Amino acid sequence: MTEDNPRQVLRSRFLAARAETDALFGTVRPEAMYDRPIPERHRIVFYIGHLEAFDRNLLSDAGTGQSEFDRLFAFGIDPVGGDLPTDGPLDWPRLEIVNEYRDRTRREVDRLLMSVDDEQRMNVAIEHRLMHAETLAYIFHQMPFERKMGARDAALSRRESKTESIYIPAGQATLGSRRDSATFGWDNEFEQLTVHVPEFKVDKGKITNGQFRRFLEEGGYNDRSLWTDSDWEWRSAQEISHPVFWVRRGDAWNYRSMFEEVPLPVGEPVFVSHAEASAYTRWAGKVLPTEAQWHRAAQPGCGIEGLIATGWEWTSTEFAPFPGFQPMPFYPGYSEPFFDGKHYVLKGGSHRTAPAMLRPSFRNWFQPHYQYVYAGFRCAERGEH
Numbered sequence: 421m422t423e424d425n426p427r428q429v430l431r432s433r434f435l436a437a438r439a440e441t442d443a444l445f446g447t448v449r450p451e452a453m454y455d456r457p458i459p460e461r462h463r464i465v466f467y468i469g470h471l472e473a474f475d476r477n478l479l480s481d482a483g484t485g486q487s488e489f490d491r492l493f494a495f496g497i498d499p500v501g502g503d504l505p506t507d508g509p510l511d512w513p514r515l516e517i518v519n520e521y522r523d524r525t526r527r528e529v530d531r532l533l534m535s536v537d538d539e540q541r542m543n544v545a546i547e548h549r550l551m552h553a554e555t556l557a558y559i560f561h562q563m564p565f566e567r568k569m570g571a572r573d574a575a576l577s578r579r580e581s582k583t584e585s586i587y588i589p590a591g592q593a594t595l596g597s598r599r600d601s602a603t604f605g606w607d608n609e610f611e612q613l614t615v616h617v618p619e620f621k622v623d624k625g626k627i628t629n630g631q632f633r634r635f636l637e638e639g640g641y642n643d644r645s646l647w648t649d650s651d652w653e654w655r656s657a658q659e660i661s662h663p664v665f666w667v668r669r670g671d672a673w674n675y676r677s678m679f680e681e682v683p684l685p686v687g688e689p690v691f692v693s694h695a696e697a698s699a700y701t702r703w704a705g706k707v708l709p710t711e712a713q714w715h716r717a718a719q720p721g722c723g724i725e726g727l728i729a730t731g732w733e734w735t736s737t738e739f740a741p742f743p744g745f746q747p748m749p750f751y752p753g754y755s756e757p758f759f760d761g762k763h764y765v766l767k768g769g770s771h772r773t774a775p776a777m778l779r780p781s782f783r784n785w786f787q788p789h790y791q792y793v794y795a796g797f798r799c800a801e802r803g804e805h
Contacts, residue, residue, distance in 0.1 A: 611744030630686030
């Protein structure tokens with residue numbers, strides 16, 4: 421079997437994705453494996469078992485029996501408001517038992533990999549793990565530095581930038597992907613559609629930490645008129661007063677990078693929730709772009725900067741199916757449960773997003789009060805021509 425064999429290529433990609441998540445777990449000190457860095461998420465120990473359980477359940481025959489651990493580690497938590505998880509560390513198996521389950525299940529998955537010839541399932545397994553690599557990164561980002569191990573982060577820009585709007589003429593935008601495309605896509609990426617987008621203006625670059633700091637300093641978090649009812653209720657109840665990646669030190673703001681605290685990089689895109697982004701756009705007299713506007717602005721020649729891999733971009737578009745949507749028969753719960761009017765589409769990708777998922781048709785989504793994603797935004801407005 422040569423490296424050009426599609427099955428072997430997919431298997432190599434799968435093993436590379438596994439190595440990536442293994443490396444991420446290696447940054448967490450053993451005594452921190454039962455931490456819950458983000459209140460809305462599982463404890464870290466869950467994810468050690470989840471990645472293997474998902475692969476095993478996905479690649480096994482439908483009639484294959486599931487163990488207690490296969491079920492325990494099968495599903496994560498959607499970070500939507502409501503009650504936070506209340507389980508304690510003692511509610512989970514000991515780490516050595518979870519590691520034994522991981523290793524045992526991994527050996528079974530490796531045997532399955534030698535015979536599985538369903539390319540769609542293999543791509544699901546690969547991208548699911550790569551999605552979790554990004555999820556783990558932003559979860560670990562919120563951990564105290566002493567609970568993890570790693571090298572210092574790359575230098576971040578402290579150079580101020582100015583806001584510049586670019587006029588986008590009216591025209592067509594293509595969303596999603598064709599079902600007969602040779603490129604893998606998740607169910608919510610189909611069926612491709614073309615829509616007309618009226619003229620509009622959009623920021624050339626993403627809103628930076630420096631620009632967002634002015635919103636904060638001018639009282640944006642305390643101005644009720646800038647927030648919807650539900651967003652204001654969340655902001656007040658959770659006492660949200662700044663981006664979750666920021667730390668106040670005396671009269672200055674610092675930024676919590678993965679392994680150290682540094683002066684606020686004012687030239688870098690700010691990472692905030694949809695609620696915070698929306699409040700900023702109202703303060704600026706603008707709006708968040710729609711998903712269709714994002715696609716229209718992303719076309720070559722428009723002059724927009726930072727569309728890919730510099731941070732996900734919030735849109736004002738609720739996550740909903742395209743016409744012709746069909747759930748994956750072996751993974752019906754991937755998208756459909758989230759077509760609930762409570763999630764918003766994000767486009768683009770972050771520095772932690774795998775290259776395979778930087779395709780234009782890929783759609784991410786989160787609820788508006790989730791601050792922890794590497795997600796920023798740019799402002800849009802109606803055109804004047």
